[in-house]
Amino acid sequence: MASFIPPKRTLMGPGPSDVSPRVLEAMSRPTIGHLDPAFQTLMDEIKDLLRYAFKTENMLTFPVSAPGSAGMETCFANLIERGDKVVVCVNGVFGTRMVENVTRCGGEAIIVNDDWGTPVSIDKVSEALKANPDAKILAFVAAETSTGVASDTKSLCALALEHDCLNIVDAVTSLGGSELDVDGWGIDAIYSGSQKCLSCPPGISPVSFNERAVEKIKNRNTPVQSWFMDLNLVMGYWDGTGGRSYHHTAPVNAMYALHESLFILKEEGLENAWARHKKMSEKLREGFNAMGIKYLVDESCALPQLNSIIIPEHIVDEAAIRTKLLDDHNLEIGAGLGALAGKVWRVGLMGHSAREENVDKCLAAFKAVMN
Amino acid sequence: MASFIPPKRTLMGPGPSDVSPRVLEAMSRPTIGHLDPAFQTLMDEIKDLLRYAFKTENMLTFPVSAPGSAGMETCFANLIERGDKVVVCVNGVFGTRMVENVTRCGGEAIIVNDDWGTPVSIDKVSEALKANPDAKILAFVAAETSTGVASDTKSLCALALEHDCLNIVDAVTSLGGSELDVDGWGIDAIYSGSQKCLSCPPGISPVSFNERAVEKIKNRNTPVQSWFMDLNLVMGYWDGTGGRSYHHTAPVNAMYALHESLFILKEEGLENAWARHKKMSEKLREGFNAMGIKYLVDESCALPQLNSIIIPEHIVDEAAIRTKLLDDHNLEIGAGLGALAGKVWRVGLMGHSAREENVDKCLAAFKAVMN
Numbered sequence: 001m002a003s004f005i006p007p008k009r010t011l012m013g014p015g016p017s018d019v020s021p022r023v024l025e026a027m028s029r030p031t032i033g034h035l036d037p038a039f040q041t042l043m044d045e046i047k048d049l050l051r052y053a054f055k056t057e058n059m060l061t062f063p064v065s066a067p068g069s070a071g072m073e074t075c076f077a078n079l080i081e082r083g084d085k086v087v088v089c090v091n092g093v094f095g096t097r098m099v100e101n102v103t104r105c106g107g108e109a110i111i112v113n114d115d116w117g118t119p120v121s122i123d124k125v126s127e128a129l130k131a132n133p134d135a136k137i138l139a140f141v142a143a144e145t146s147t148g149v150a151s152d153t154k155s156l157c158a159l160a161l162e163h164d165c166l167n168i169v170d171a172v173t174s175l176g177g178s179e180l181d182v183d184g185w186g187i188d189a190i191y192s193g194s195q196k197c198l199s200c201p202p203g204i205s206p207v208s209f210n211e212r213a214v215e216k217i218k219n220r221n222t223p224v225q226s227w228f229m230d231l232n233l234v235m236g237y238w239d240g241t242g243g244r245s246y247h248h249t250a251p252v253n254a255m256y257a258l259h260e261s262l263f264i265l266k267e268e269g270l271e272n273a274w275a276r277h278k279k280m281s282e283k284l285r286e287g288f289n290a291m292g293i294k295y296l297v298d299e300s301c302a303l304p305q306l307n308s309i310i311i312p313e314h315i316v317d318e319a320a321i322r323t324k325l326l327d328d329h330n331l332e333i334g335a336g337l338g339a340l341a342g343k344v345w346r347v348g349l350m351g352h353s354a355r356e357e358n359v360d361k362c363l364a365a366f367k368a369v370m371n
Numbered sequence: 372m373a374s375f376i377p378p379k380r381t382l383m384g385p386g387p388s389d390v391s392p393r394v395l396e397a398m399s400r401p402t403i404g405h406l407d408p409a410f411q412t413l414m415d416e417i418k419d420l421l422r423y424a425f426k427t428e429n430m431l432t433f434p435v436s437a438p439g440s441a442g443m444e445t446c447f448a449n450l451i452e453r454g455d456k457v458v459v460c461v462n463g464v465f466g467t468r469m470v471e472n473v474t475r476c477g478g479e480a481i482i483v484n485d486d487w488g489t490p491v492s493i494d495k496v497s498e499a500l501k502a503n504p505d506a507k508i509l510a511f512v513a514a515e516t517s518t519g520v521a522s523d524t525k526s527l528c529a530l531a532l533e534h535d536c537l538n539i540v541d542a543v544t545s546l547g548g549s550e551l552d553v554d555g556w557g558i559d560a561i562y563s564g565s566q567k568c569l570s571c572p573p574g575i576s577p578v579s580f581n582e583r584a585v586e587k588i589k590n591r592n593t594p595v596q597s598w599f600m601d602l603n604l605v606m607g608y609w610d611g612t613g614g615r616s617y618h619h620t621a622p623v624n625a626m627y628a629l630h631e632s633l634f635i636l637k638e639e640g641l642e643n644a645w646a647r648h649k650k651m652s653e654k655l656r657e658g659f660n661a662m663g664i665k666y667l668v669d670e671s672c673a674l675p676q677l678n679s680i681i682i683p684e685h686i687v688d689e690a691a692i693r694t695k696l697l698d699d700h701n702l703e704i705g706a707g708l709g710a711l712a713g714k715v716w717r718v719g720l721m722g723h724s725a726r727e728e729n730v731d732k733c734l735a736a737f738k739a740v741m742n
Contacts (some may be wrong), residue, residue, distance in 0.1 A: 001420075001637070003393075004413050004630050006403045016623060019402045022374075027624060028399035031390045031572050032377045033703045042375050049372075065574065066437035069619040070599045077597075100598050195620055201402050203436065203574060203622025225596050226448075227471050228441045246708070248440040249566055251574025252387060253398060254625065259375050266372070332404045337617070 009326070010353070012362055013334035014145050014306055015173070016195035016202050017350035019257075023200055026260035027253050034250045042259055043238065043250075049262035053175055053198070053270065054190065054208050056182035060231070061208040062238040063258055065251050068172045068193030071205025073101055074229040075168045075189045078217045079137060082106035086137040087128045087165070089120040091151070092144035093338045094170055102139070105225065110135060116144075116339055117296045117308065120151040122159065129163040138165045143174035145196075146337040148306035148346065149297045150178065157186040166213060172196060175206065176265050177277045177305035177350055188213045194254075197277070197305055199351030200261040203254050261351075273351075277304040280354040284347065287363040291370070296344050305354065308336075308344040312370075318342055321369055329365035380697070381724070383733055384705035385516050385677055386544070387566035387573050388721035390628075394571055397631035398624050405621045413630055414609065414621075420633035424546055424569070424641065425561065425579050427553035431602070432579040433609040434629055436621050439543045439564030442576025444472055445600040446539045446560045449588045450508060453477035457508040458499050458536070460491040462522070463515035464709045465541055473510070476596065481506060487515075487710055488667045488679065491522040493530065500534040509536045514545035516567075517708040519677035519717065520668045521549065528557040537584060543567060546577065547636050548648045548676035548721055559584045565625075568648070568676055570722030571632035574625050632722075644722075648675040651725040655718065658734040662741070667715050676725065679707075679715045683741075689713055692740055700736035 011018045032039055043062075050061045064071045076098070080086060084107045088098045091114040102109040110132050112124045120140050129135060138160040142153045153169060160167040166188045174180045177197030182190055189209050195202035209217070209231070217224075217231050224230035228248065237247040265273055281304030285295065288309055296308035311318050318335075322345070325331045334346035347362065382389045403410055414433075421432045435442045447469070451457060455478045459469045462485040473480040481503050483495045491511050500506060509531035513524045524540060531538040537559045545551045548568030553561055560580050566573035580588070580602070588595075588602050595601035599619065608618040636644055652675030656666070659680055667679035682689050689706075693716070696702045705717035718733065 001416060001634065003397060003634060004400075004416065004627055006400050006413075006627070007407075007409050008401050009403050009407065011402065011404060013404055015620065016402050016404060019624075024399040024401070024624075026374060028395040029375075029377050030379050030395070031382065031387050031566075032380050033382060033384055033387060034573065036378075036380065036697070036703065038378050042377075045372060045375070066441060066599070067619045067622065070437060070441075073597060073599045097598070104594060104596050104598055193620070195402075201622065201624040202405065202620040203625055223475060225475050226444060227468070227475055228437070228444045248438045249386065249564070249573040251438065251572065251622075251625065253390075253395075253572040253628075254574055254622065256375055256377070257624075263372065263374060326407070332407065 008330060010331045010358060010361055012348050012353055012358060013332045014346045014348050015193065015350060017199045017348060017353040019199055019201055020264060020352045022264065023257050023260045027201065027257035029256055031252050034252055035244065035246060039252065040244060042255060046255060046259050046262065049259065049266060050206050052266055053262060054182040055180065055184060056208050058182065058208045058210050060214050060235065060239060064205040064207055065248060066205060067203055068191065068205045070229065071191035071207050072097065072170065074207060075191050076101040076105050077224050077226045077229050078231045079166060079168060079189060079213060080105040080107040081220060081222055083108065084137065085110060085132055085135040086139055087112060087125065087132060087135050089125060089140035091118060091120055091149065092116050092141060093146035094141045094144060098139050117147045117149060119149050119301045120156060122152060122155050125156060126159055129159060129165065135163065135165055137168060139168040141170040143171060143178065143303050145173045145306060146340065147297060148303045148308040150301050150303050154185040161186055166216060173303065173306055176273055178274055178303055182208055194258055197351045198261045198265065200257050201254065203251060204258050277349060277354045280349045280359055281307060283359050284349060284362065287359065291367065305348060305350045307347045307349065309347060310344055324369045325365055331362060331365045379701060381702045381729060381732055383719050383724055383729060384703045385717045385719050386564065386721060388570045388719060388724040390570055390572055391635060391723045393635065394628050394631045398572065398628035400627050402623050405623055406615065406617060410623065411615060413626060417626060417630050417633065420630065420637060421577050423637055424633060425553040426551065426555060427579050429553065429579045429581050431585050431606065431610060435576040435578055436619060437576060438574055439562065439576045441600065442562035442578050443468065443541065445578060445602065446562050447472040447476050448595050448597045448600050449602045450537060450539060450560060450584060451476040451478040452591060452593055454479065455508065456481060456503055456506040457510055458483060458496065458503060458506050460496060460511035462489060462491055462520065463487050463512060464517035465512045465515060469510050488518045488520060490520055490672045491527060493523060493526050496527060497530055500530060500536065506534065506536055508539060510539040512541040514542060514549065514674050516544045516677060517711065518668060519674045519679040521672050521674050525556040532557055537587060544674065544677055547644055549645055549674055553579055565629055568722045569632045569636065571628050572625065574622060575629050648720060648725045651720045651730055652678060654730050655720060655733065658730065662738065676719060676721045678718045678720065680718060681715055695740045696736055702733060702736045
């Protein structure tokens with residue numbers, strides 16, 4: 001056995017994305033204690049930077065010390081009480097995972113299905129909310145990582161409010177890559193991931209909760225079923241006024257990396273980052289179109305940062321193509337997930353991966369392996 | 372705002388401990404995908420190294436992608452079903468946290484209390500198990516991080532078996548620092564942390580489950596209440612035979628660091644590492660004794676890696692002393708937790724921190740600030 005030296009990949013799958021050398025360097029700085037005053041300064045700066053990235057003034061904005069799926073569960077476990085009815089929109093893998101979360105938290109899931117590759121239907125959600133006046137929550141995925149489709153978050157949040165529901169929004173793939181406006185759109189609870197358009201190593205899940213959501217969490221009738229994820233406890237650590245209390249040991253070095261990646265985002269400017277993702281995706285689309293490769297998602301609702309392309313019919317062994325991309329070109333792309341396995345490839349242009357040289361490299365590699 | 376440059380501390384609290392430059396360097400290597408074949412090789416090596424450190428042949432041995440408290444919850448959430456009776460030993464903060472976990476998982480906690488700073492009483496546990504023949508699980512902390520006391524894990528596991536109970540063991544502070552023999556002692560389920568005697572940055576929680584535990588998890592009557600922690604799903608990713616399936620996105624760079632820290636442990640040899648911790652703690656104890664400072668825990672059951680010293684009566688503001696150690700000497704030690712807050716300081720000698728130069732620095736710093 002020896003030290004592990006990873007190969008140098010170009011990461012153009014659904015995340016993790018390429019991590020900037022600046023972020024990797026930040027991550028390797030000396031570890032300090034999770035209760036060190038210097039670490040508390042870092043925590044405050046991270047919260048400010050996350051508010052900038054989410055476009056929110058929410059006090060309760062912080063990174064969960066675990067991957068995006070734990071960020072998702074943090075939202076559901078804190079906002080659902082046993083018996084709560086939750087309208088859940090399913091138009092891809094992460095919608096189905098939301099249903100799993102609702103059920104395991106003791107909630108009742110009312111499922112609104114849409115075809116994978118299309119956005120959540122506002123009309124269907126409206127009907128479901130009318131048919132279930134006792135529903136407490138509307139949950140949906142703003143940017144489906146399994147298909148690359150964007151849904152109309154603003155309209156869905158407005159609908160939820162109209163029906164006196166809280167909303168829970170999955171923004172794992174959107175944060176930093178395409179338009180997202182937590183306060184402007186009236187989002188109550190949102191979670192994301194570090195390894196997508198923030199281009200930080202995986203392992204951390206930024207979340208944000210507005211006052212409406214915090215009120216519900218503080219006034220639950222029963223304790224949150226997870227001790228690790230209970231925001232009533234986590235708040236004492238991340239949101240402590242007058243001294244922070246120990247809850248768990250935060251992943252200190254991962255927080256250095258998150259800080260640096262958010263700092264890079266702020267240097268560029270959020271709107272500039274969105275525009276860059278859009279520009280790169282247009283360039284990629286032109287290149288794929290020229291090769292006769294079609295997209296799963298209509299351009300009007302396609303996410304620039306996650307491009308699902310349809311595997312051409314003449315490809316018999318799609319996994320072999322991905323292996324060739326990896327082995328011969330050190331290029332990682334994503335396979336299809338769930339119902340789309342074997343039908344699409346997912347090409348990510350996320351954060352530090354959304355660069356001209358990556359687009360060029362990707363198109364050249366595809367040309368080489370498809371011939 | 373600027374990049375975050377942490378101060379250079381000497382970490383001699385209850386964890387995180389000093390991280391070796393080798394581990395920090397490993398952590399900063401380029402990120403690869405969590406499904407990359409190269410990452411799967413890394414996962415296999417980490418599992419082997421963890422089996423070495425835990426002294427086990429358990430197939431289901433892997434690092435949970437979140438801090439120790441999530442590792443704890445992974446054990447309880449997977450092994451407890453609603454209504455299960457669990458005998459929980461409480462002789463410090465982490466025993467009380469176990470009780471929280473049992474309750475939140477829908478179990479019934481039968482609490483066996485012992486004074487903080489003393490080991491779990493075998494007699495009391497025996498009585499509790501006799502009085503509760505329907506108990507399903509015995510849970511206890513092998514090495515209490517809040518007090519620095521070691522309990523007799525081997526005898527407690529034997530008792531559990533005698534009463535047909537599974538055992539859950541907290542080894543957050545023991546792994547790599549003092550004797551631990553998962554297979555030899557008959558431990559069924561165990562969790563630890565990366566940031567203690569493995570001297571890896573915080574954020575990862577190694578766990579191991581034997582066949583008895585896996586059987587129970589596979590044959591549950593109800594789903595695990597946490598999706599993120601459900602081992603029936605996680606096994607498909609970490610233990611997949613014939614191809615791994617996606618569950619969550621593993622914290623890739625944190626795994627590089629864990630691999631390197633385990634590799635360092637193997638280079639030194641597990642028994643040598645235990646002996647080094649013991650030797651350093653003896654040197655520290657001599658130094659503190661010479662200063663007239665007393666220990667909370669009797670030497671016969673004191674953990675070498677976590678030394679709880681009683682705050683001398685003449686110290687009026689103990690927090691001011693810790694601040695002085697940090698500000699003037701860049702030395703972090705731990706405060707007392709829970710019932711021991713304001714009564715003890717906790718001085719850690721964990722992993723890379725268990726070195727002569729750290730002991731010398733610590734004693735010199737104490738001398739300087741106590742005068």
